[in-house]
Amino acid sequence: xxxxxxxxxxxxxxxxxxxxxxxxxxxxIIFVYAFTTEEKSFVxxxxxxxxxxxxxxxxxxxxxxxLLLSLQVAAVATALALVLGTLTAAAVSRTRFxxxxxxxxxxxxxxxxxxxxxxIALRSAFSTFSIPFSFWTIVLGHATFCIVVxxxxxxxxxxxxxxxxxxxxxxxxxxGFQTFRHVILPNIGTALLAGGMLAFALSFDEVIVTTxxxxxxxxxxxxxxxxxxxxxxxxxxxxxxMFVVAATFLPILAAFYLTRGGDEIAGSGK
Amino acid sequence: xxxxxxxxxxxxxxxxxxxGDLFWRRPGLLVALMLLPPVLWLGIVYxxxxxxxxxxxxxxxxxxxxxxxxEFTLATYAELLRPSNFDIILRTVIMAALVTxxxxxxxxxxxxxxxxxARGKWKAxxxxxxxxxxxxxxxxxxxxxxxxxxKEGILTWLFAKxxxxxxxxxxxxxxxxGGNSLSVSYIGTxxxxxxxxxxxxxxxxxxxxxxxxxxxxxxxxxLGGTPAMTFRNVILPLAFPGxxxxxxxxxxxxxxxxIIPQIVGTSRLFIGQAVYTQQGTAGNIPLAAxxxxxxxxxxxxxxxxxxxxxAFDAL
Amino acid sequence: xxxxxxxxxxxxxFGAVKALDAVDLDIEAGEFFAMLGPSGSGxxxxxxxxxxxxxxxxxxxxxxxxxxxxxxxxxxxxxxxFQDYALFPHMNVIENVAYSLMLRxxxxxxxxxxxxAALDLVQLGGYGARRPGQLSGGQRQRVALARAIVNKPKVLxxxxxxxxxxxxxxxxxxxxxKSLQKRLGITFVFVTHDxxxxxxxxxxxxxxxxxxxxxxxxPEDIYQRPDTPFVADFVGSSNVLPxxxxxxxxxxxxxxSLRPEAIRLGGEARxxxxxxxxxxxxxxxxxxxEAVGLKLHAIVPSGADLPGEGDTIGLGFDSVALHLMGTEx
Numbered sequence: 001x002x003x004x005x006x007x008x009x010x011x012x013x014x015x016x017x018x019x020x021x022x023x024x025x026x027x028x029i030i031f032v033y034a035f036t037t038e039e040k041s042f043v044x045x046x047x048x049x050x051x052x053x054x055x056x057x058x059x060x061x062x063x064x065x066x067l068l069l070s071l072q073v074a075a076v077a078t079a080l081a082l083v084l085g086t087l088t089a090a091a092v093s094r095t096r097f098x099x100x101x102x103x104x105x106x107x108x109x110x111x112x113x114x115x116x117x118x119x120i121a122l123r124s125a126f127s128t129f130s131i132p133f134s135f136w137t138i139v140l141g142h143a144t145f146c147i148v149v150x151x152x153x154x155x156x157x158x159x160x161x162x163x164x165x166x167x168x169x170x171x172x173x174x175x176g177f178q179t180f181r182h183v184i185l186p187n188i189g190t191a192l193l194a195g196g197m198l199a200f201a202l203s204f205d206e207v208i209v210t211t212x213x214x215x216x217x218x219x220x221x222x223x224x225x226x227x228x229x230x231x232x233x234x235x236x237x238x239x240x241x242m243f244v245v246a247a248t249f250l251p252i253l254a255a256f257y258l259t260r261g262g263d264e265i266a267g268s269g270k
Numbered sequence: 271x272x273x274x275x276x277x278x279x280x281x282x283x284x285x286x287x288x289x290g291d292l293f294w295r296r297p298g299l300l301v302a303l304m305l306l307p308p309v310l311w312l313g314i315v316y317x318x319x320x321x322x323x324x325x326x327x328x329x330x331x332x333x334x335x336x337x338x339x340x341e342f343t344l345a346t347y348a349e350l351l352r353p354s355n356f357d358i359i360l361r362t363v364i365m366a367a368l369v370t371x372x373x374x375x376x377x378x379x380x381x382x383x384x385x386x387x388a389r390g391k392w393k394a395x396x397x398x399x400x401x402x403x404x405x406x407x408x409x410x411x412x413x414x415x416x417x418x419x420x421k422e423g424i425l426t427w428l429f430a431k432x433x434x435x436x437x438x439x440x441x442x443x444x445x446x447x448g449g450n451s452l453s454v455s456y457i458g459t460x461x462x463x464x465x466x467x468x469x470x471x472x473x474x475x476x477x478x479x480x481x482x483x484x485x486x487x488x489x490x491x492x493l494g495g496t497p498a499m500t501f502r503n504v505i506l507p508l509a510f511p512g513x514x515x516x517x518x519x520x521x522x523x524x525x526x527x528x529i530i531p532q533i534v535g536t537s538r539l540f541i542g543q544a545v546y547t548q549q550g551t552a553g554n555i556p557l558a559a560x561x562x563x564x565x566x567x568x569x570x571x572x573x574x575x576x577x578x579x580x581a582f583d584a585l
Numbered sequence: 586x587x588x589x590x591x592x593x594x595x596x597x598x599f600g601a602v603k604a605l606d607a608v609d610l611d612i613e614a615g616e617f618f619a620m621l622g623p624s625g626s627g628x629x630x631x632x633x634x635x636x637x638x639x640x641x642x643x644x645x646x647x648x649x650x651x652x653x654x655x656x657x658x659x660x661x662x663x664x665x666x667f668q669d670y671a672l673f674p675h676m677n678v679i680e681n682v683a684y685s686l687m688l689r690x691x692x693x694x695x696x697x698x699x700x701x702a703a704l705d706l707v708q709l710g711g712y713g714a715r716r717p718g719q720l721s722g723g724q725r726q727r728v729a730l731a732r733a734i735v736n737k738p739k740v741l742x743x744x745x746x747x748x749x750x751x752x753x754x755x756x757x758x759x760x761x762x763k764s765l766q767k768r769l770g771i772t773f774v775f776v777t778h779d780x781x782x783x784x785x786x787x788x789x790x791x792x793x794x795x796x797x798x799x800x801x802x803x804p805e806d807i808y809q810r811p812d813t814p815f816v817a818d819f820v821g822s823s824n825v826l827p828x829x830x831x832x833x834x835x836x837x838x839x840x841x842s843l844r845p846e847a848i849r850l851g852g853e854a855r856x857x858x859x860x861x862x863x864x865x866x867x868x869x870x871x872x873x874x875e876a877v878g879l880k881l882h883a884i885v886p887s888g889a890d891l892p893g894e895g896d897t898i899g900l901g902f903d904s905v906a907l908h909l910m911g912t913e914x
Contacts, residue, residue, distance in 0.1 A: 008382075008383050008386070008387045009497070012379050012382065012383060013383065015379035015380075016379045016380050016382070016383035016384070019376050019377070019379060019380040019399075019468075020380065020395065020396070020399040022376070022465065022468075023380075023399045023400065023402075023403045023465075023468065023469070024398075024399050024402065024403070026403075026411065026414035026415060026418060026465065027402060027403065027406060027411075027414065029414055029417060029418060029424060030410065030413070030414050030417075033417055041420070041422050042416070042417045042420035042422055042423050043422040043423075044417075044422065044423050044424040044426075044427045045424075045427065083307070084307055084308040084311055085308075087304045087305070087307060087308055088304075088305065088308040090304055091301045091304040091305045094297075094301060094304075103305065103308075103309070106309070106312045106313065106316075106317070107308070107312065109312075109316070110312070110316055112522070112569075113526075113565075113566065113569070114522060114523070114525060114526020114527070114542070114565050114569075115526060116526045116527075116528055116542045116545055116546070116562065117320070117323075117526065117562045117565070117566065118316075118319075120323060120545060120549055120558060120559070120562060121316075121319035121320045121322065121323040121562075122315075122316075122319050123549070124319070124322055124323050124326060124549075124555060124559070125315075125318060125319035125322045125323075128322050140315065143311075144311070144312070144315060144316050147308065147311075147312070162669060162671065164667045164668075164669055164671035165671050165673060167636075167638050167658070167665075167667070167671065168665070168667055168671035168672075168673070169673075169684070170637075170638075170657065170658040170659045171636060171637075171638075171658050171659070171663075171664055171665045171733075172659075172664065172684050172685035172688065172732065172733075172736070173280075173281040173659045173685045173688045173689060173736070174281070174659055174684075174688050175281075175286070175287050175290030175291065175294070175657070175659050176290040176293050176294060176300070177286050177287075177289070177290050178290075178688060182684070182687075182688075183673060186673075186675040187674070187675060201405060205407045205408055205409075207408060207409055207529065208526075208527075208528070208529065211546075221407065221408075221409050224407070224409040224410070224413070225409055225529065228409065228412065228413055228416065228533050229532070229533065237413070241407075241410045241413050241414070244406070244407045244410050245402075245406050245407070245410055248402070248405045248406050248407065249402065251405075252398065252401045252402055252405055253398075256394065256397055256398070256401070277737050278662040278736060278737050278738050278739055279689055279736065280660060280662075281659055281660070281688050281689055282689065282690060290657075291657060294657040295655065295657075
């Protein structure tokens with residue numbers, strides 16, 4: 001739906017502009033608060049501006065530990081999701097077999113159901129089988145709901161990759177493995193990259209399932225949650241919040257420029 | 271052409287090649303092998319966990335010993351109907367419904383302008399305006415609203431600057447939904463819910479609108495339709511599946527969330543919080559499990575209706 | 586005479602659908618062979634069985650005397666030019682062409698030289714660095730051709746090779762394919778639904794319909810002496826006369842084919858009919874005529890004195906032009 005030349009009615013433009021302000025202003029405010037000198041309250045406007053909280057946040061060992069754990073969990077969960085999601089997508093798009101729909105449903109379920117259900121289900125399973133909480137219980141939960149984003153990206157690309165490319169490769173002398181390596185993988189590579197990035201972002205930000213599957217360990221979102229419920233040093237939280245927003249800004253911008261001109265709305269897979 | 275005169279050569283044989291031959295002859299075997307890891311993972315780890323949980327909901331908690339009695343009973347489900355518990359369900363469903371309606375109203379102009387008019391710089395701005403809030407950290411977004419809604423925060427300041435503090439006070443004085451400050455009122459909870467889930471409403475609506483051909487709108491005005499008639503008879507019906515698709519997200523996500531009402535809002539519980547407290551501090555896993563069944567059932571009904579309305583084509 | 590490809594009682598069923606039903610066929614070495622038929626007639630399935638993309642439900646296939654059931658495509662001395670060309674989008678032209686050599690671990694310098702030679706052969710020398718997306722339809726088709734012949738297959742299969750090209754390009758490619766086949770001496774098997782293409786290019790043609798081969802023969806055989814009403818109608822839109830009419834005209838109760846260009850308007854009239862449509866085709870004009878309850882076509886030299894729509898005319902033809910076929914429709 002594109003109509004060239006004409007302009008939106010004034011009321012519509014105002015409503016859309018108001019909506020954009022509502023969407024973007026809260027994120028902008030985060031940036032201002034990171035520089036405030038106020039320690040005890042959320043007073044606006046900030047009484048003064050300072051850079052000292054950046055140094056304080058940088059020196060805090062609990063923050064760097066939480067950040068490191070989050071990165072590790074996201075990396076391992078993404079790797080697992082890439083393998084499992086690609087396998088499922090390949091199997092589902094390769095053949096029509098009995099139960100295909102069931103497989104798709106199985107993959108989508110962990111993200112379709114509210115996170116708290118996935119979380120508590122995993123937790124009660126862990127306690128039923130006396131599995132102690134660890135790095136791996138967090139990864140287990142994250143990989144479960146990350147499979148779907150890899151799967152969605154890969155399955156769409158498999159569908160667009162023409163079947164005759166695989167046949168052409170085999171015709172020219174490549175067996176299944178060689179065809180996978182030389183033809184299929186290069187063709188789905190960018191889809192896997194996109195899916196992997198989404199999975200990483202999803203895992204890095206996840207808090208609801210993680211509260212149920214983590215023991216004593218704190219991922220960055222868990223640290224943040226703790227600060228929200230029982231604030232200790234508000235300005236440090238402000239700095240971390242700003243850092244997290246800035247970190248999402250760059251990939252979103254990159255994705256926009258990479259997919260410009262395409263029909264898909266980049267990132268709409270979340 | 272001498273370079274081609276060597277004749278057909280077979281590809282070299284290797285061990286992997288022989289395995290490739292096996293898979294070529296038995297494609298079903300390959301598919302089965304590919305599906306084995308994900309099915310084991312999701313089927314055992316995930317579905318297994320869900321079933322364990324579901325099973326727990328048919329157990330009950332012995333009130334004296336505080337231990338779970340592993341005997342089949344519907345008593346725990348009956349407990350859901352107790353006024354204190356039923357209020358929680360009702361409160362959550364009403365909130366989810368209101369959030370969904372509000373999201374649809376706010377999302378539509380944004381999606382419409384983005385789909386129909388935005389170009390160049392404006393297109394980029396709309397893209398960022400939707401994607402940044404979508405992909406920014408969930409907790410940071412909630413945190414931003416805690417800053418905004420705080421008694422000493424920017425909203426109070428803004429109302430004061432515009433000399434309409436009396437309006438804010440009047441809103442906060444409304445019984446039931448008001449409170450001491452916005453950050454401890456239902457209005458606050460509602461605002462944050464709408465903010466957090468809004469992008470999930472905009473995207474499918476925009477996608478549905480992008481599929482409306484511009485010439486359909488031209489045709490309608492060509493046939494004498496006023497803009498209002500075109501909107502009601504052409505644009506809205508075509509965008510409707512997208513809005514329903516978006517509502518699946520806003521409704522489901524609100525039903526299951528337990529962090530937003532915990533940080534911004536009153537002390538009264540929502541379903542997610544009830545699940546959290548029941549399994550955590552109260553140690554009543556059966557009741558927690560029964561509570562989780564509520565959103566599953568509601569979403570089951572919701573999805574069935576949405577499917578009839580054609581929402582899945584718009585996803 | 587060596588047989589390049591031989592099919593014995595080959596069937597391919599998809600559930601209840603018999604895509605190919607008990608087909609026997611011998612294709613000779615060095616032959617330019619066409620498989621002609623409407624869509625769904627089984628010609629493409631037949632090609633895919635030879636290439637190895639499908640397996641026969643029953644029957645045997647031999648390629649140069651070797652049984653190939655259960656032999657994967659990558660071990661068959663056969664290469665294919667795909668209808669959609671199936672060029673690898675992530676490789677440039679020379680990498681596409683050299684792909685089969687790369688798999689055979691031919692040293693890089695040698696495989697580039699060989700691939701370049703194959704590109705020269707299809708008149709695309711110097712295009713190696715381009716991506717398939719930067720080429721025109723005709724150029725892609727040539728790349729697909731070069732890629733398929735670079736490893737010198739014993740049989741080259743072409744699936745509707747000219748289907749996606751426009752008319753002018755198609756005509757020049759027809760000649761080029763023909764001369765390429767002569768130079769390489771490879772057996773070419775190509776699938777087409779265009780009878781003109783099949784007749785002009787092939788040494789022999791097999792006509793498919795409903796999963797069976799209706800007739801195999803030289804283009805002249807197929808055109809002049811069709812075995813069945815289907816072949817007569819499909820190859821060159823001949824007039825098919827039903828048995829009772831043929832009994833009246835020639836004294837035998839069989840189907841007969843009468844070519845449109847064999848019909849004369851003057852002279853002794855053997856049938857009378859009414860002109861229902863007239864199309865001017867340049868040197869000739871095609872008339873649609875309703876006669877004895879049939880719709881017949883006649884192709885006559887264009888001229889000033891042709892009858893118009895609604896005119897009643899007499900139709901004449903030589904008895905030898907009436908080609909007798911079987912009694913089955």
